[in-house]
């Protein structure tokens with residue numbers, strides 16, 4: 001039986017402000033830092049001890065992993081990082097206020113951009129202040145892999161090679177893997193693991209800072225999964241669903 005732990009970063013400054021974030025590299029808020037530490041305590045209390053950590057290239061996931069692991073006495077763990085675990089690129093919506101966007105474009109368009117499986121927001125211009133076109137951390141990515149917008153389907157496609165080539169081999173070697181990532185890159189992974197349909201995935205939201213633990217069978221299919229604080233997770237999931245309202 002393999003163990004996989006998914007941890008969405010704690011609240012970021014832009015989560016707190018209600019802005020679409022995507023690949024913009026914002027930091028954790030003070031509340032988000034505390035959420036990350038609490039995530040580490042929940043892991044330690046449950047006796048779930050990761051052997052290796054995977055994060056995106058974005059600070060909010062990196063900081064969350066560091067704070068959680070330090071709290072669990074595991075700051076020394078080996079870490080791997082990949083753009084493939086990044087948040088969904090939110091295109092031209094990056095930096096925009098969610099509530100204002102909903103008011104301007106209406107509920108249906110807002111939800112289509114935010115939660116539909118295959119409708120990406122309009123692409124971001126390279127000279128937009130929130131573009132990553134010149135960000136050195138993606139300099140080695142060939143142009144066709146560098147997104148200017150993404151829908152969740154695009155995230156599934158760029159995340160799955162990482163699942164198969166980096167995470168599964170760690171699990172196969174008997175290691176417990178902690179993936180510290182983002183609302184939408186984790187929705188993509190949960191969709192794959194739980195076999196959620198393209199329609200039903202619209203209703204799935206991931207709370208910040210609460211570890212989601214999967215026991216996986218020999219074929220890396222879930223046998224069971226649960227949040228380490230189910231009650232807090234329920235309330236936090238509702239808060240994510242209500243963003244922009």
Ligand SMILES: O=C(O)[C@@H](CO)OP(=O)(O)O
Pocket residue numbers: 015019020021022023087088090114183184240243
């Ligand atoms: O803004 C974002 O990048 C994401 C996660 O914070 O938002 P949403 O939940 O609306 O997809």
